[in-house]
Amino acid sequence: MSARIIDGKAVAADLRARLAERVRVLGFAPGLRVVRVGDDPASGVYVRNKDRAAQQAGFNSATLQLPETTSEAELLAVVAELNADPEVDGILVQLPLPQQIRADAVLRAIDPAKDVDGFHPVNAGLLATGQPGLVPCTPKGVMHLLRAAGTAPRGARAVVLGRSNIVGKPMAALLLAADATVTVVHSRTQNLAAECRRAEILVAAVGRPEMVRGDWVAEGATVIDVGINRLPTGKLVGDVAFAEASAHAGAITPVPGGVGPMTIACLLENTLEAAIARRGLAEN
Numbered sequence: 338m339s340a341r342i343i344d345g346k347a348v349a350a351d352l353r354a355r356l357a358e359r360v361r362v363l364g365f366a367p368g369l370r371v372v373r374v375g376d377d378p379a380s381g382v383y384v385r386n387k388d389r390a391a392q393q394a395g396f397n398s399a400t401l402q403l404p405e406t407t408s409e410a411e412l413l414a415v416v417a418e419l420n421a422d423p424e425v426d427g428i429l430v431q432l433p434l435p436q437q438i439r440a441d442a443v444l445r446a447i448d449p450a451k452d453v454d455g456f457h458p459v460n461a462g463l464l465a466t467g468q469p470g471l472v473p474c475t476p477k478g479v480m481h482l483l484r485a486a487g488t489a490p491r492g493a494r495a496v497v498l499g500r501s502n503i504v505g506k507p508m509a510a511l512l513l514a515a516d517a518t519v520t521v522v523h524s525r526t527q528n529l530a531a532e533c534r535r536a537e538i539l540v541a542a543v544g545r546p547e548m549v550r551g552d553w554v555a556e557g558a559t560v561i562d563v564g565i566n567r568l569p570t571g572k573l574v575g576d577v578a579f580a581e582a583s584a585h586a587g588a589i590t591p592v593p594g595g596v597g598p599m600t601i602a603c604l605l606e607n608t609l610e611a612a613i614a615r616r617g618l619a620e621n
């Protein structure tokens with residue numbers, strides 16, 4: 338079997354076009370501010386792609402670039418200013434942060450109503466308890482991709498590889514909310530390969546280049562590769578050995594062109610949702 342390729346670039350472009358139309362009808366530009374501290378090179382690509390996508394969809398988007406030496410107090414002051422600014426609907430503080438800054442303290446300081454990353458404990462708690470809130474962009478994007486691929490989570494065995502607060506845990510919560518039977522595996526799991534082979538839906542988010550081999554993938558499974566790994570050669574690869582896995586999977590996302598573009602589209606979707614909710618608007 339050779340897997341169908343799930344075209345994240347196309348699904349993301351379609352979502353962004355629909356968001357642009359909703360923005361046009363609403364008649365104002367939702368405000369998004371991305372705060373970047375230092376110049377972690379991996380963040381550079383993301384921030385550039387996001388800015389272009391936001392502008393094209395009619396958002397009022399800007400990136401605040403702070404020096405690597407910024408203190409936690411200084412960053413908290415910037416967050417407080419953005420919280421208080423009525424023109425700002427969405428705030429994203431780019432991770433990772435320099436070591437002198439506690440990421441948890443910063444994420445907790447963001448107004449949950451403007452937390453378009455969905456990383457604030459209030460939003461994490463709302464997701465965990467099945468209540469409406471802002472949902473992390475990457476796992477939200479994965480749910481869009483499953484829909485586009487025609488893979489229904491209901492009743493399916495789903496395995497999430499990775500348990501970070503920003504991808505693995507919210508991914509598991511969303512799949513569970515969609516009635517999948519969810520297993521989360523991680524660095525202390527015995528026999529990862531055997532666990533993954535049971536999956537009808539396999540989501541890999543480990544940050545280990547091509548760790549998921551062909552024989553980890555069940556025949557016909559839908560494989561979603563969240564990993565973004567830059568090899569020493571400069572090549573970008575996922576957490577899944579794409580060619581090997583494609584020989585078994587029914588459908589699979591590429592890297593690049595899979596989950597990455599969806600993360601950005603969902604950031605815009607969250608910003609629009611936050612703007613509508615915060616400003617007490619309704620769409621018709």
Ligand SMILES: NC(=O)C1=CN([C@@H]2O[C@H](COP(=O)(O)OP(=O)(O)OC[C@H]3O[C@@H](n4cnc5c(N)ncnc54)[C@H](OP(=O)(O)O)[C@@H]3O)[C@@H](O)[C@H]2O)C=CC1
Pocket residue numbers: 475498499500501502503504505522523524525529542543544545563564565566596597600
């Ligand atoms: N496409 C996109 O938009 C995005 C992509 N990413 C990418 O997704 C990947 C994961 O990101 P993130 O969740 O932040 O990463 P983290 O490093 O925060 O988490 C990685 C998880 O994988 C587990 N893990 C690591 N090594 C192994 C191993 N050898 N065997 C089993 N489990 C392992 C860890 O287990 P343990 O908990 O036991 O330590 C941890 O739960 C990265 O490649 C990142 O670049 C991230 C965000 C967005």
Ligand SMILES: Nc1nc(=O)c2c([nH]1)NC[C@@H]1CN(c3ccc(C(=O)N[C@@H](CCC(=O)O)C(=O)O)cc3)C=[N+]21
Pocket residue numbers: 380382383386429430431432433454474475565573592593594595596597598600601
């Ligand atoms: N607060 C915060 N929120 C995040 O959502 C967040 C973050 N910090 N820190 C870094 C990670 C990583 N991330 C990516 C998003 C899009 C692409 C992306 O657009 N990828 C494209 C292009 C990749 C390329 O060409 O290099 C693709 O996969 O096709 C990549 C990575 C968001 N993250």
Ligand SMILES: [Mg+2]
Pocket residue numbers: 501
């Ligand atoms: Mg991380």
